[in-house]
Amino acid sequence: MLAMQQRLARRFYMILSLPATAMGFALSVQISALSWILTTQYGLDIHEVGLVWAAGPIAGILGQVIVGIISDNVWFWNGRRRPFILIGGVLAGMMLLALPNIDIVSSSLGLSGLLGVAIAVALTLDLSINVSFNPTRSIIADVTPEGEERTKGYTWMQTVSGSFGVLAYAIGAVWGNYVLIYFGAALVLVLSIIPPFFITEPKSLTLDHNPKFESFGLAAILMNIKPLWGFLIYDIYAMGLQISGIKTEHYWAEIIAAIVTLGLIIQTVLAKEQEGQPTNQTGFAKVLAAHSFSWVGVQTMFVFIFAFLQDKMPGIDDDQLGKIIAMSFLVLSAIAAFFPALVLEPIAKRIGRVKVHTYCIASMAVSYFLVVLFGESKVALYVIMALLGIGWSSIISLPFAIMSEKVEQSRMGLYMGLFNLSVVLPQLLVSLGVGLFVSKIADKSLVFQISAISLALSAIVWTQVKEGK
Template identity: 55%
Template sequence: MHMVKRSLPFHLLLSLPATGVGFALAVQISALSWILTTQYGLHIEEVGLVWAAGPLAGIIGQVLIGIISDKTWFWGGRRKPFIFLGGLISAPMLLALPNLDAVGAALGLEALLGIAILVALSLDLAINVSFNPARTLIADVTEEGAERTRSYTWMQTVSGTFGVLAYAIGALYGNITLIYVAVVVVLAFSLIPPLFIEEPRELPELSEASQGESSLWIAVQSIKPLWGFIAYALYAMPARVLGVSFDHLWIEYAALGFTLVMMASNLFSDDSSNPRSGFQKVATANALSWVGIQTMFVYMIAYVQTRMPMLDDLSTGEVMSISFLILNAVGAIFPTLILKPIATRIGSAFTMAGCTAIMAFGYLGITASATSAISLYLWMVVVGIGWAGVVSLPFDVLSRNAEPKRLGLFMGLFNLSIVLPQLFVSLGIGLMVGAMNDQGLIFVISAVSLALSAIAWWKVGERSRK
């Protein structure tokens, strides 16, 4: 399928729907843990449970929306209608975050934890309804190769710039103001830009090997390296809801060990007879990245409170907002200026290997020496280099390992390599963090995870060269 060469203004326009969804996600990252701990007094384990609602929404939302959007056409597109719907749902859920008491009163509920989970689940479901179509839309309307790499890196540059704006607003004016600004941004970017983007009505046909295969069978086989995370989620979510707990962590360690074995088997085995191996390797590398990154997002507050006990609640929130501002500033600048030229020369997968290795080094630096706000900020610059790669280049690598006719499905399955690790972090790593005598060691988990991810991305690059 031939496509015209796209101009820079078009790439910028194409990036806005994903930017709107990303802005909502940035607000959630910046404000959710802070609101729940300081405004509502939830403990760190309860905060982890609330965060678990997001990955659960992603598991359901992105895969389902991906399958549906591949096979449907209404309101002038296959991806655009879901971008509209996601924006219309996200806005009121953002408004609910600082008003959980009012939401509970309106619903006649008193259990704050349950209300927080309900709101977080609804917000994440709305975000996931939009995120898959917004990213898949880019691949649908751009040519594979340098053109698509350019579009995805510009997506992250624009999205990252607004992410910086989000954390700047949070740092300067507070998280409550940030939430109200986000409502406007999300609505504007979800409803207006898609009106000016024309989707192709027809996509390339499936290969002969893929014809006749059900979406369910493809999904089960494609996420084989993540089966351990799925098994743990099926155990942990009901256990937490029912209040079942143990005084040991061997189930968590067993799930983690099984997953690592499955991942290693995929990365280092002969894959000539496995048509899904390319996607599986990409999913493995991405999942390892997100174990470490989500640990940072959820438990950064525990690190700051442990290593910087002199800070009050307001100052803790400011330090976190500035830290994530720096992370996203680097994440906005690097993709188009630095990573795109490197990826064009050596490939996106090898570039990702370098990014994640640098990120692992940054996490070790935080653990070793970040005992003040300034030192934490400096190390977040290093971590941001890895973040710039993680939020831009994997989508380019994915699009080269998935059939266009089923790109929505594979984009949804790829999201499982994000949300399943997030779920494990919220439920499993949360128990490990709670059992730590020194919660300042949280970033050791992140460093090890990103180092393993660097190895996995290198293996993806080696396969691409064959």
């Protein structure tokens, strides 16, 4: 073990953050360029873009949970998380290179349709990101003690990752998305291959669970994600419709899924958290419920901001549209890069992580309503994106620290995978359900109205999460 890791020096926290930074950069490229390149280069419509984005959450549902379970229980290449970081990083770099060449890949395979190839590339890209994202986050919990040091680990993760995210959107805004994609492929390979060899993982994780409950099967997984059942039911239903080609003119399934989700969320919120147990199942469920609403709003913005801008700024061409989107996410990421370690962590020490996160989520809900009112102006859009960055900085840092202290440390990979379901199931809902609504509604400000309501609900649920140590 290197001396910097023994001392938990700041330099170690920065190196510890680099694998997550690689995957974050790959995700930034995907957010900035995927919808743009599919609509402008390949001519897909809004509904088809939503289908391509649906491939990623499907990969996340399988990838994060499976990799989490496996990485908790294996040891090779002198690591538990390291092998998956290396494999996922290489795959992510290769898929980024394929992204602007979907037509070439399609023709070389002798295929006539671009949609299937686009889904395959997006699925492999997101699967590779998910293969690595779980271990890059779990390894922080593995090598840091509970409390302030772990909070520091996750806030520094976002600060370093966010700084590179700023670089990503700056490249896209100045030189365009094609330069961003090729630069991103090289950076992802470097940051996912080299840093893991400077981190020494513990060969044995603390066994703080009851041996009686060693088995963790499908039933146990489903009970742990009970607040997400409504999302899961609707996602299965909507995906079945897409695969079968069945068209419906009613919204009974959406209404039923919404009622089920709200009922389970209310039940979860009203439950009392357990204390003095290795796994605070109710506390973990509350975090899932609160985080899921956050991601409904955030993902709606990520996927369909291009539709909002095309509607509100009809005079811009495709190149301008790409640069406005890149600049918007540049501003968002600039705030998110510096807030976690420099602002959120010091405040969290004073008033608690949950309370800080709740305030940040509430500010994001207000900011989304401001986009609806003033988003037609580029300057106003960039200013509001800066305000949204406050909430975004918290979403991708503090919930990991909050969640990690409500679960068994020896099963961190598993629970990190289950926690990711509060991200990918809402993402799939956005792609399959929200995308359908957005494509049928003339006024695309609906995009940010949905985002605002979702973040407001998230803030309400976060008020019922109990502060940890």
